[in-house]
Structures are given as C-alpha cells and as structure tokens.
Amino acid sequence: MRKEFLMIPGPTPVHPDITREMSTPVFNHRGPKFKELLEEVTEGLKNFFSTKNHVYILTASGTGAMEAGIVNVLSPGDRVISMINGAFGHRLAQISESYGASVEKMESDFGEPLKYDLLEERLAQDTSKEIKAITVVHNESSTGMMNDVARLSRIRQKHPCLIIVDTISSLGAVSFPVDEWEIDVCLTASQKVLMMPPGLSFVSVSKKAWDSMKSASMSHFYFSLQRVQEFFDIGQTPFTPAVPQVVALRKALELYFSQGRENVYHRHEVVFQALRAAVKAIGLELLIKEEQLASRTVTAIKAPEDLDINQLRSTMRENYGVEIAGGQGKLSQTTFRIGHLGGIFEMDIIAAVAALEMALLEQNQEVELGSGVKAAQQTIMQMQ
C-alpha cells in the first residue's frame, strides 16, 4: 500500500468532505428537495463563473458541455473561427465541423501563442459580418499554455460574433470574469478546480448567445439548453441528473467560497511557481518558457531525448504513488505533464517533485536529489 497523488490535469483529488457527499442516498430528482438543491447550486455556479448569466448543469463530461456550447447557438453552414494551439482547440473545431459549421482554423503550433493579430485583421475584413462565432480554449491543458481570452474579447469588441470559451481546466483557479470580458458561452467541468468527481459539466450563456439560440438550427436533443431552461423553471432537469454529483456540487461550491476566491488563485500561483522553479533546478526544460503565457493549472515538461516517458510515469506511479500525465496529441512522444489544479496543494507538489527526481535517477538521468525540492520550498516560503 502507498499513498496516491493524483497529479494529472483532471480529475483532481476529490476533497474528503465532497467524497462523503457522493454517498448521499439518491432521492427524487422531480421533487421539492431537488428543486431547492438545483436552485442553490445554480446560484453558486453563477458566482463561481462571475456572471449574471444563467449557468446550466449537464450530466456529461466537459466535452458534452463543449458540444452544448456549440450546437445550441449555431447553424450548419455558419462561419466559425477556431483559434487553435493545442488538442482541445482542435476539439472545438472538430465538434463545430461535425455539426456542419464552416470552420476557419487559425492554427499555431502546439505551445505557441494564438494568432491574435491575424484574428484582428480577419474580423476587420469581415465587413459583411459573416463570422458567427470564435471558439477558443482558455487553458490548453495539452500544452500547459493559458491563452489571453481578455485580449480576444477586446479584439472581438466591434464585431457581433459570439465568443465560445472552454475554461474546463482553469475556471476558478485564475481570474476569469465572464461578464466583464463579455464571454457569450463559457463552459467547465466538475472534476477540475471544484475538487469534485467527474460526471457533471456547466455552461453559461449570455443574452446575445441566448438570442442566437432562437434561430440556431444545428441538430441536438440531449444537450438542448432551451430544454434545460424550461425544466429549470420548474426546479428540475429534463433528464435524470447524476444526483450524487449534484449533491456533491453544493459542498464543492461551499468549500470553494469558504477558502476565498483570491486565496484559491494564490494557492494555484504558488504551486505553479514552485513546480516551475523545481523543474528548472532539476535541469529539465519547460515547454512554455515565458511565465506570462504558462498555465497556472498544468505544466508540460520536455523529456530529455533518452528518457522513456512511459517508463518514467510508471516508475513514479509504482514506486512513489505519484500519477502524472503523458504528453497529448503531437507532443505525446516529447513531453510529460503535471496537473496542479483543484485538490493539489503545496505539499503535493513537493511530493511530486521528489518522486520525479527519484524516478529520473532510476532511469539514469543526471539529477541531484533534493535540488528541485529545495527550489520548490524556497518559492513556497517566499510567496507565503
């Protein structure tokens, strides 16, 4: 037996108080008790999203929320610009294409910044306002880059198109003011910053996006947000929800706000900085070199050429109980990733760095044991 450290970009370790809620006996999802719960967690989610928009709860993975965020507001043939610099950016484009949108991909290499200037030009040229939406991933967990959605929002300001943002692995870990940035569709999932198990995802919809819904004609049924709204009005969901997760959500929101939003942001910043310092001290290379562009919730690390990533991961898992992620998409052979969101705290990152050092040594890499840990310790102490 050993203690397990789940340090992938989600699911994150579930808080024990939330775990306990998962074993609440299931009750009628069409009764007064559920109505009260649904209304309470919806208010909490609006607060979590920093929005006055309605936030809808779906029984689905985050990808279900991505699909809901697209198929409800667009029609086949609609021109969509997909800003892409990683695997999840591609996913938003792929969903849009699957439902018949005419997608223009503005691609950067994995780990390179988005093409903000190109988008600005393209929107300025679009005098007939053909472009209906921009899709973008805020936190590209495949590369560990955080995209500048505030800047995208400013670029979009004079154009009527919608902005659809996947904040699955970031919402709640850093400031992301949905209303201030005029985000039309914002979506996230339960198993990330909220420290919950997977099973639910959430979508906020602006007034403008809601207006688009009225004429949008992409096919949908299970993910119909209009149907979710109709049932919300009577305190229900259209289809049987994952009741344990909805109960757990109440506790997750309570824990989030009891920590204090700013404190959660700060904790994510500390853990991020500590890991970054450690990686450098160990002598490894960060995929995202510029700190300002780096994700606060997941860090991708370049593997030395002679390192077997799968072997590294299984050594960390089997010998030290630390579960990290491999690279994603194009980067699967050259990087590995450490998730540090939600249920990951300062001492978890110390454990992860120590395990990484030992596993590297076991693979005959040159590492000074404790070097990374010391750098992480110093960062944590400085930022206290």
Place this chain on the structure above:
Amino acid sequence: MRKEFLMIPGPTPVHPDITREMSTPVFNHRGPKFKELLEEVTEGLKNFFSTKNHVYILTASGTGAMEAGIVNVLSPGDRVISMINGAFGHRLAQISESYGASVEKMESDFGEPLKYDLLEERLAQDTSKEIKAITVVHNESSTGMMNDVARLSRIRQKHPCLIIVDTISSLGAVSFPVDEWEIDVCLTASQKVLMMPPGLSFVSVSKKAWDSMKSASMSHFYFSLQRVQEFFDIGQTPFTPAVPQVVALRKALELYFSQGRENVYHRHEVVFQALRAAVKAIGLELLIKEEQLASRTVTAIKAPEDLDINQLRSTMRENYGVEIAGGQGKLSQTTFRIGHLGGIFEMDIIAAVAALEMALLEQNQEVELGSGVKAAQQTIMQMQ
C-alpha cells in the same frame, strides 16, 4: 426524521454496498487501474444484456444513450418507424426527427398496445426496403405497459431494417435476450434495475448496426460510439467518465449476479403481483388492466376523479416518507405511478401500499385500512 422509500420509476434506492463504492477516491481514467475496471464492467454488462455484442458505457442519462443509439446508425432523411404508446416512445421519435430522420409515427393511445399488425403490413409493403429502423420502448414507464419486443422482432425478421430498443426501465428485471431477439441497438441506464445512482448509460450494438454506422451521417461528437470503441481498445473512454459510477458499476453487477438472474426476475414478479392485488383490494383502478401487458417495474394507477394527485403524493411523502411519481405526459392529471424496480423489495411494497391507504383516507377517500396490505401479503406468501 423518517425513513425514505423511493418508489418512483427510477432512480431506485441505491444498495448500501453500491453507495459505499461511490465514495471511492477518484483515480486516473487513463491508467492501468481504469483499464482493468473498464474491461471487467464491460464483460459484466455483456452478460447483463445477454449479448455477445459490445456494450458501450456513456457518461450521460438514459436519454443520452437513446440519442447515441440513433445518431450513430442513421442518416438524415432515413425513414424510421417509431412505435409509440407513451411518453418515451415519443422521445425516440423526437430525437430521430431532431437529427433529420423522416419519422413515421405508429401511434397508439397512451396505455394501449402497439399496432403490431399495422407494422407487419407496412414492412410487407416496403418492397424497396426504404425503412431503415424501427424505434420502440420495451417498458413504457409513462403508462406501466410492457411492449412485446419479441413479437416486433419476429415481425421485422424478413426486413433488413434495424430495431432500436429502449430498455431503460426494464433490462435485468425481466428476460430480455438481446441476441436471441436480434436486437440491433439496446440501451439502458444505471439508476434502474442495477440499483445504482444515475450518471451512466449503456448501449449494445449488433454487427448489423455496426455496419450501418460506417455510412451513417447524422451529426454527433460526444456520443460517437466509434470513438468509444477506439478508446475501449486502449482501455479508456474518449472523454473523462463519471469514475465513481464506473467503480460502483462493478459492485452493482456483482450484486446482480450474486442474487441470480432468475431470482431477480422472480422478485420483480412478486412485487408487481403484490402491488396489483393491493390496488384492486383498495378499490382503485389499474391503468393497464390486462396483466400480460403490464410492466413488471412500474404501475400506473387511475386516480378517482375527486382525488388531488399532488396532494396525495405530498401526503405520502411528508407523513410517511414514501415518494411516488405523478402521471406523465397526457396522463399527468389522471394517474399516479409507483415504481418497483431495482432496489425495491417485498416489504417496501407493503410500506408503499400502507402509506397509500392512509394518504387516501386523509383525503377523504373510502378505503379500508389494511385491505391492500392484506392482499399484498397474501400474494407474497403464495408466491414464496
């Protein structure tokens, strides 16, 4: 405080051993531990479905599985016959239409048998084999009628169309041999006979349906079964699954098979017969009079004209802790329903009948206290 009896057509009471599994710490869904779990529960589900077909696991309500069962095997414009005699039959038609199928509705009144003969005629006339699929609900929980899917399957025998069956509220409670009846798509959900919480649904796909998938062109992404298959091949799901429910599923299947399939069928039959006898003894009217046509998992009861159904339900809930369901769709003003599937056992039905008697009396209905209970007791003893 009072003890709660959840007697709606699902979710059903979760078995305590399964509830405990729900609080298993979440682990990496892309690691060896999940692979082993996924393979084990998939084998168990194939056994549960009585099929050699692959059974796919989706993180979604049953309606998500309905959608998956349609959009993966059909194309827009495809001619589909929807056999309808209740709210869920309508739902299958509505999903098909939402994705562009050309749906012929063969409707019977709510609570009337399906139009088997009409279907037989229609298929015989279809010499050009234009009809691509038949959709049908096995157990129409909106009315408490169980449709004769074996008969539909025989009728379909000489026609190449697919048969897509919703067995959400029946699979596992009565014999439903998927392979023997040549069911192409069969789907169910976790919160029914398996005594699990909601959050997962399951779809089996025949060789013929799998062949249709290759050319099917309805839009889909989240519910793509081809993607689920690709990821199954490496021991994963394409998107983050509701891990607690997948863990709980292992226990649910273990409990199901440890009871013995035939014993589970028998228990459902006993509870069904006991409730029916009780309803008659109380002097109420069953919606489905003919026993052979009646559902073994949910019973709809006609409300006396002067009975306020909402008041009856809230009295049962508030005074006796027994949660029953109202009528559904067209029947919402005239019937109420008692669910008796999955986690409902003999003594639960006794409690429900006793609560019903008392609540009726409190609403000034003529009832002899104990009359229904006695009839239920007698049935239970006779069937031991």
